[in-house]
Amino acid sequence: MQEFSEKFIDIFLTPIPDVKRLAMDIEVKVGERDFRIPDPRLAAQEIISISFVASDGLKLVYMLEREGFNFNKLHESFPNDAKLYFFKTEKELLVESFRILWDYPVVITFNGDNFDLSYMFHRAEKLKIERDLNPIHVKRGFGIMSKAECDLRKGVHIDVFNFFFNRSISGYAFSGAYQNASLNSISAALLGEKKYAHEEEIHDMEYGVLAWYNLKDSILTLELTRFNNSLVWNLIILLCRITKMPIHDMIRRQISTWIQNIFYFEHRRNNFLIPRRSEIKNVKKGGEISFKSDGQKILASNGQFTAPGNDFDGQKFLGAYVVAPVAGIHYNVVVMDFSSLYPSIIKEFNLSYETVLCPHKDDEKHLVKGTPYHICTHKMGIFAYVVGFFRDTRVKYFKPKSADKSLSQKQRSYYYTIQQALKVFINASYGVFGSQNFPLFCLPVAESTTGIGQYSIKQTIMKAEQLGVEVLYGDTDSVFLSNPSKSQMKEISDWSKKELDLDLEEEKTYQFLALSQRKKNYIGIYKDTKYVDIKGLVVKKKNTPEFIKKAFSQLLEILKQITNDDEFQLARKEIIAIVKDNLKKIGSGAFALEDYAINISLKKHLKDYTKSVPQHVRAVNAFIEREIKKAQDNKASKNEIIAIKNRYQKGVVVQFIKSKGPIGAKVTEHAKLQDINSKKYRELLKSALEQVLDALGISFEEIKGIKKMDAFI
DNA sequence: CTGTTCCTGCTTTAT
DNA sequence: GTATAAAGCAGGAACAGA
Numbered sequence: 001m002q003e004f005s006e007k008f009i010d011i012f013l014t015p016i017p018d019v020k021r022l023a024m025d026i027e028v029k030v031g032e033r034d035f036r037i038p039d040p041r042l043a044a045q046e047i048i049s050i051s052f053v054a055s056d057g058l059k060l061v062y063m064l065e066r067e068g069f070n071f072n073k074l075h076e077s078f079p080n081d082a083k084l085y086f087f088k089t090e091k092e093l094l095v096e097s098f099r100i101l102w103d104y105p106v107v108i109t110f111n112g113d114n115f116d117l118s119y120m121f122h123r124a125e126k127l128k129i130e131r132d133l134n135p136i137h138v139k140r141g142f143g144i145m146s147k148a149e150c151d152l153r154k155g156v157h158i159d160v161f162n163f164f165f166n167r168s169i170s171g172y173a174f175s176g177a178y179q180n181a182s183l184n185s186i187s188a189a190l191l192g193e194k195k196y197a198h199e200e201e202i203h204d205m206e207y208g209v210l211a212w213y214n215l216k217d218s219i220l221t222l223e224l225t226r227f228n229n230s231l232v233w234n235l236i237i238l239l240c241r242i243t244k245m246p247i248h249d250m251i252r253r254q255i256s257t258w259i260q261n262i263f264y265f266e267h268r269r270n271n272f273l274i275p276r277r278s279e280i281k282n283v284k285k286g287g288e289i290s291f292k293s294d295g296q297k298i299l300a301s302n303g304q305f306t307a308p309g310n311d312f313d314g315q316k317f318l319g320a321y322v323v324a325p326v327a328g329i330h331y332n333v334v335v336m337d338f339s340s341l342y343p344s345i346i347k348e349f350n351l352s353y354e355t356v357l358c359p360h361k362d363d364e365k366h367l368v369k370g371t372p373y374h375i376c377t378h379k380m381g382i383f384a385y386v387v388g389f390f391r392d393t394r395v396k397y398f399k400p401k402s403a404d405k406s407l408s409q410k411q412r413s414y415y416y417t418i419q420q421a422l423k424v425f426i427n428a429s430y431g432v433f434g435s436q437n438f439p440l441f442c443l444p445v446a447e448s449t450t451g452i453g454q455y456s457i458k459q460t461i462m463k464a465e466q467l468g469v470e471v472l473y474g475d476t477d478s479v480f481l482s483n484p485s486k487s488q489m490k491e492i493s494d495w496s497k498k499e500l501d502l503d504l505e506e507e508k509t510y511q512f513l514a515l516s517q518r519k520k521n522y523i524g525i526y527k528d529t530k531y532v533d534i535k536g537l538v539v540k541k542k543n544t545p546e547f548i549k550k551a552f553s554q555l556l557e558i559l560k561q562i563t564n565d566d567e568f569q570l571a572r573k574e575i576i577a578i579v580k581d582n583l584k585k586i587g588s589g590a591f592a593l594e595d596y597a598i599n600i601s602l603k604k605h606l607k608d609y610t611k612s613v614p615q616h617v618r619a620v621n622a623f624i625e626r627e628i629k630k631a632q633d634n635k636a637s638k639n640e641i642i643a644i645k646n647r648y649q650k651g652v653v654v655q656f657i658k659s660k661g662p663i664g665a666k667v668t669e670h671a672k673l674q675d676i677n678s679k680k681y682r683e684l685l686k687s688a689l690e691q692v693l694d695a696l697g698i699s700f701e702e703i704k705g706i707k708k709m710d711a712f713i
Numbered sequence: 714c715t716g717t718t719c720c721t722g723c724t725t726t727a728t
Numbered sequence: 729g730t731a732t733a734a735a736g737c738a739g740g741a742a743c744a745g746a
Contacts, residue, residue: 316732450732687736
């Protein structure tokens with residue numbers, strides 16, 4: 001590990017050059033009544049405007065002169081230092097744009113792979129612009145739906161959409177700050193700025209308005225690589241150095257490829273042979289934790305069968321342990337957790353494909369706690385020291401540096417970037433090691449990671465109970481302790497370090513915690529800030545109708561006031577009144593249609609719903625049928641019909657309401673308030689609120705006025 | 714034939 | 729194309745009872 005650290009540390013400490021770069025964006029004329037994104041391979045319509053913004057100060061819009069438009073004035077927001085040029089022909093506009101692209105070493109776009117650069121390339125072909133003048137090279141993968149990648153013949157093309165869309169980047173580096181990877185929502189979240197909000201259609205815009213709209217997109221795109229002392233640019237360069245990949249590839253590949261590359265490089269650096277997937281599989285069978293000896297049924301180490309629906313076909317393995325919650329309301333609950341549990345286990349227990357079930361005879365008799373496997377004591381494993389190095393340098397060096405007040409703001413933010421880059425790898429490592437598709441996948445490694453995790457949390461629960469502390473709940477790496485004293489917490493923490501080799505620390509304290517008997521479901525209210533943690537409840541899911549969320553937030557306001565049982569008894573009546581009131585409101589006109597809307601995304605292509613057709617898919621099918629009929633009656637073109645059919649692709653969110661009638665669902669766009677199925681919605685509200693009322697010990701019968709059972713006796 | 718229970722598919726969240 | 733655990737709704741098969 002020492003040797004590796006010395007070799008590796010330079011990539012963090014070598015300053016990152018701030019390279020000159022150009023952002024660009026194009027606008028295309030789209031036909032009347034046609035709101036589809038133009039197909040870049042056909043490049044059928046004119047490019048009417050192209051904007052450029054560069055780190056050297058360039059701000060430029062190239063605009064095509066069109067019939068019926070006259071230049072009046074610039075938009076009031078159009079910057080003083082920006083220039084606007086007009087071109088008589090589209091060909092000239094493109095050739096001059098290409099001249100700029102040749103000039104910059106790095107070109108930034110937002111979605112340039114799938115649109116801007118691809119469109120420009122094909123449009124240039126169509127206009128018979130000489131290939132030698134065209135700086136763009138379009139690489140296309142195989143298959144119809146495969147994504148294009150656009151290269152520059154001289155220079156590097158960074159399509160930042162690809163970067164921000166990457167789940168590891170959005171999740172770990174930006175902690176889910178933006179909801180969807182559109183230029184507008186990313187800019188809003190990271191820059192606090194939005195795109196120019198236009199009223200008219202692009203092809204109707206005055207030159208001045210179009211120029212500003214077009215320029216603003218390039219300004220935002222460049223700014224995304226420059227804000228916060230070039231955080232994103234620095235992150236890109238750091239990730240390239242860590243993964244040993246060129247910018248073009250790193251930006252466009254997923255985390256699994258990055259991690260694969262790190263480990264392939266490390267093998268080659270050491271002159272190790274890289275094993276085949278099958279070679280690892282043959283030597284390290286595994287599967288002992290998740291399968292009984294008869295190879296049929298799945299039995300967890302806690303002696304219980306895993307939840308139905310989780311099939312163990314293929315090479316799945318047993319995961320984390322979740323403590324059965326103590327239902328009811330609790331006060332002063334301290335949550336302790338293991339900091340980055342899985343990476344710590346990988347490092348501390350020396351887990352790696354070559355060290356788990358190693359061939360040394362003397363290691364065989366020492367099975368590691370929580371696993372049926374032995375682990376090498378002679379050599380450190382490659383997974384263990386790489387993950388260990390990332391974890392240790394982040395926690396012990398870069399994280400403290402990023403908070404060091406004696407350093408300049410600029411230095412601190414640089415260290416912060418490094419620390420975030422490391423976080424990406426640390427958090428993703430376990431997931432990648434557990435993936436069948438990872439070329440160095442080794443089942444016993446994945447099983448050991450989670451197995452040691454299960455052992456650790458279970459031992460911790462036992463230890464707490466020995467000390468007389470009640471454990472109310474826990475999930476994977478955390479324990480919820482009922483009113484522990486400082487000394488009890490310290491004793492548990494010290495014990496963990498000594499016996500488990502893992503850091504167990506106090507995370508947060510809830511003044512109020514409501515648990516139902518459901519796992520992964522609770523409401524906790526923080527001691528001082530009164531901040532509310534809501535986990536897993538139906539009201540939190542994005543497919544829950546708004547009116548239920550509204551009713552729930554009313555309940556929440558009352559819960560925030562509760563710190564002890566007396567206050568709770570008083571709150572009880574108010575809660576019951578709120579629920580009653582909301583039940584009455586359904587179908588009475590008190591809520592708007594949008595309040596009833598349910599959002600569910602299509603996880604597959606429409607035609608792939610063969611085994612069963614869920615409600616939202618039926619709603620979509622009915623919608624498409626009705627729209628096509630309407631279009632045909634209006635003698636619509638073939639393209640318009642295709643547009644209707646293409647509207648609901650895989651990944652699109654369907655908004656619908658529960659309706660009366662055989663289909664039971666209607667896309668909101670076609671629905672009216674009378675279509676609402678009130679009965680279904682009352683059931684929905686009931687089950688959503690029951691999750692909370694359960695924990696509060698209030699039954700739904702009580703609310704409906706039917707008193708408890710003993711009232712009848 | 715009718716109502717209930719159980720299982721599967723699907724989507725979404727927790728960690 | 730980073731993992732498993734778990735919740736909850738909808739739909740339909742299996743089952744029980746008339």
